[in-house]
């Protein structure tokens with residue numbers, strides 16, 4: 001039987017991390033270290049509190065971290081921006097984005113307290129200074145931000161209804177403030193009510209891996 005020299009960190013994990021670095025070649029040492037630490041932290045926490053599918057943990061960097069960074073296909077947040085991640089679960093897309101944009105403030109919200117705990121523990125372990133967390137429903141959060149981001153939380157119309165109150169009026173980014181969310185599959189129906197304002201991009205135009213073939217990033221100015 002072939003022996004695995006590093007059963008805790010399979011080779012595919014570092015192969016995926018290298019793919020991520022290929023797409024984001026300007027990461028500094030600190031960011032590379034922070035991204036690199038995510039595997040052990042999530043593998044450990046996910047065994048206790050399920051925040052991503054257990055059989056998908058080896059695909060952490062491709063399916064969860066790089067996917068989260070797909071938000072940048074729509075916009076690179078300007079330094080000094082503020083962003084809320086609604087329904088962050090264990091920290092996606094908020095934590096990968098907070099690593100990539102250390103001068104942007106991220107506020108990660110989820111209605112399930114134990115998931116928020118995972119995100120907090122991971123952020124603390126990698127020394128992330130630009131994230132805050134709140135255990136609450138998005139409906140209760142009253143603070144205002146430049147953007148709200150979200151992955152796999154609820155249909156677009158419901159998201160828009162909840163986060164409209166959370167969008168600041170003043171614009172400092174290249175796009176007017178609003179909602180940017182990661183979506184999969186057939187979106188035509190969801191997007192219909194916003195078709196005049198929404199922009200939809202295929203992540204397959206940014207990331208060539210098979211996984212992104214059906215993945216999209218959607219922006220709605222609010």
Ligand SMILES: C[S@@+](CC[C@H](N)C(=O)[O-])C[C@H]1O[C@@H](n2cnc3c(N)ncnc32)[C@H](O)[C@@H]1O
Nearest residue numbers: 087088089092110111112136137138151152153
């Ligand atoms: C499928 S999970 C996705 C988690 C994370 N965004 C990710 O991609 O891994 C959906 C998350 O949204 C949260 N959620 C759903 N409705 C919410 C609401 N109204 N306010 C806050 N969180 C909510 C759930 O608690 C859950 O953690």
